[in-house]
Amino acid sequence: MTTHKHSHAQWGSRLGFILAAVGSAVGLGNIWRFPYMVGQNGGGAFVFTYLICIAVIGFPILIAELMVGRRGQSNPITAMSRVAEQNNRSSAWGGVGFMGVLAAFLILAFYSVIGGWGVNYIVKVGMGDFAGISADAVGNVFNGMLGNAKELLIWHTVFMSLTILIVAFGVTSGLEFASKLLMPLLGICLVAMVGYGAFSNGFSATLDYLFSPRFGDINAEVILSALGHAFFTLSLGMGVMISYGSYLGREINLLRTASVVVVMDTGIALLAGLAIFPIVFANQLDPSHGPGLIFITLPVAFSQMGGGLVIGVIFFSLLTFAALTSAMSLLEPVVELLEEKTPLNRAFSTIISGAVTWLLGIAALLSFNEWDSFKIFGLGIFDFLDTLTGKFMLPLAGLGVIIFVGWFMHRKIIREELHLGNTGELIWQIVARFIAPIGVIIVFVSQLLELLNYQLADILAYFT
Ligand code: TRP
DSSP states (O other): OOOSSSSOOOSSHHHHHHHHHHHSSSSIIIIIIIIHHHHHTTTHHHHHHHHIIIIIHHHHHHHHHHHHHHOOSSSHHHHHHHHHHHHTTTTHHHHHHHHHHHHHHHHHHHHHHHHHHHHHHHHHTTTTTTTTHHHHHHHHHHHHHOHHHHHHHHHHHHHHHHHHHHHHIIIIIIIIIHHHHHHHHHHHHHHHHHHHHHSSTTHHHOOOOOOOOOOOGGHHHHHHHHHHHHHHTTTTTHHHHHHHHTTTOSSSHHHHHHHHHHHHHHHHHHHHHHHHHHHHHHTOTTOOOOTTHHHHHHHHHHSTTTTHHHHHHHHHHHHHHHHHHHHHHHHHHHHHHHHHHHHHHHHHHHHHHHHHHHHHHHHHHHTTTTTTTTBEEEEEEEHHHHIIIIIIIHHHHHHHHHHHHISSOOOOHHHHHHHHOHHHHHHHHHIIIIIIHHHHHHHHHHHHHHHHHHHHHHHHHHHH
């Protein structure tokens, strides 16, 4: 895209948009974060809660964000305040968009570190580092990487540079072309890996683990994590979908488009779960291993299967690609903002915002090694960024958007945007006004209480 200060660019086609939105949604969230969240939050109990959060909260907020973007035709902040003005509301609603853009910086910083792990693993697998070694040894390779700041820095830099390059080339050419080609391939690769898992002796345990929830395991922590993850995986609460919606032509059906995004995103996450847990169970690995889960389990499988080296390289390449399409969507709102608000052109806006994110990423990766004793609220920098954005900023910004759309947008506009019948409109009203916002508020308040509790305990401990 050349600079479009006045006429806002648009997607080449509906398919192009869907692929790019799916490209944003499908990323490390589905393949890296989802399985380890499942493992840390009791398996089926998490999967069940997550699916509900996606359906009743994520889906409507996704529609709301796309709607604001298309109406506002601009970066998230301007779009929010512009749409607010169109509805005779204060332009202070732009603040919601601002929080989103800020969250983008913070997320991309740690996202790029994990993206770097992905690139690093293409090389490691390809060089045969895992060939024929034990599951323990695979774990050691991973821990060795975490402890090595220089190694992490190199790959974080590689990943961030790739992101900057792609974004600098612009919306239609960069995002659309890449998504069209490689996202479907990722799906195929995952299906093949699930097929492999289906013949291993961990598969029935996996089905049981993922799909027969023990409802007693659903506690506040599980619900919070599931909601946070729903936001993360659908790229909500950050203005990404507002940005993308602003490139969306009038003729496109929002409801249908949002459904495709949700189904694809959830499908990929479930496939990732079905591919990874058979390996966990067949090798007696620990499902609740945390962020290292896929980097410890998958190489075990690749080292055992025939042709594992080639498949492993393909898999980690596709993972990296999926991470890149998400990363560029994280950078996009910031770039769009700088481009519209400052005299900087697209390339410069990209380089500057990318460089700042890169610096913050360095702080995040150091928290795995050199700075591992530095804590904020008891969390290392990496975990702090993840928690602050996932559990607080995304839900809060998403809440702002859905409250605005549910309560303050003229009905006429909703009608023009969504083309629902009377019943459909009623359902939309109930979901957008009550179910989605109340759901987020409940989760959010209990989150705050938990945090307060934690702080209070600290303060009390100090005085007694
Ligand atoms: N959804 C992406 C993933 O699952 C990550 C992501 C991209 C994101 N853009 C976002 C998360 C915006 C939150 C907000 O990997």
